[in-house]
Amino acid sequence: MRETFITTTTAILDEDPRTALVLADISADSFTDAQRRHPERVLNVGIREQLMAGVGGGLALTGMRPYLHSYATFLIDRAYEQIKLDFAHQDVGAVLVSIGASYDAAAEGYTHQSPGDVALLDTLDGWTVHVPGHRDEVAAILREAARHDDRVYVRLSTQENSRPHHGAGLHVLRSGGPLVVAVGPMLDPVLEATRDLDVTVAYTNTPRPLDTAGLRDLVTTPEIVVVEPYLAGTSARLVSEALSGLPHRSLHLGVGRTEVRRYGSRDDHARAHGLDPAGLRRSIEAFLGSWTQRG
Secondary structure (H helix, E strand, O other): OHHHHHHHHHHHHHHOOOEEEEEOOOOHHHHHHHHHHOOOOEEEOOOOHHHHHHHHHHHHHOOOEEEEEEEHHHHHHHOHHHHHHHHHHOOOOOEEEEEOOOOOOHHHOHHHOOOOHHHHHOOOOOEEEEOOOOHHHHHHHHHHHOOOOOEEEEEOOOOOOOOOOOOOOOEEEEOOOOEEEEEHHHHHHHHHHOOOEOOEEEEEOOOEOOOHHHHHHHOOOOEEEEEEEEEOOOOHHHHHHHOOOOOOEEEEEEEOOOOOOOOOOHHHHHHHOOOOHHHHHHHHHHHHOOOOEOO
16 A cells, blocks of 8 residues: 555656645655655655644645655654644645554554544544555545545555455445444455354445445444444444434444553454454454344
């Protein structure tokens, strides 16, 4: 996904003189040629993520379309106040593109982990959030973001599904009983975990805005499970509001709040948080209870 971001953004910079890229050292070497061609629009501010956000906000005020990029924890967590003030308060837009996700760089320690990034953006108004599940979904998302001035967050990961699924909204991959919603790269683990369960599995790579109409249409039983690759329960309020007036009970699976201090690998963290297929299976089966297996 990171390589697709670099290739696509380089092309957008060449094609659209309104586009700018602001970096804070991360991936800077990959944009050397783009910076040589567009020195006034490809800016590396060094390890100063708050400044990166401030510069992006200033560019947006002049009519530019800024793309900002770093690890999620530096781009969102560290620069949250500047995002709140320089974009939200000033009512201008940008495209924030992160790598690292919740724990892709697990071996780097907690400084490089950001399970709470989407929850932080949920405290602000007007952000579209894309969580692609495959590298082939990334280019279209980035190009669409160049065509308007809204506030957009694109959360890239090294974890990928086996194939892409394009378009916003909820896409049904398997029809059955209770609804299981998989966000971004959680789709393949969910499909594996529920392979013989009588459930409906739906996918989205655009959890914000939540496809509330699609959600209501797909909820045919009182149970709903939401599996997200970030902080567990991040979408609980939105799901509850979307299903207002419909009797339901929900299970929200994601990254737990307890820090995993033995860093290990991305897969180790997934197992620790119950986000591997086996862990998801246990949680979903326990929640659904009486629903029988397929066949």
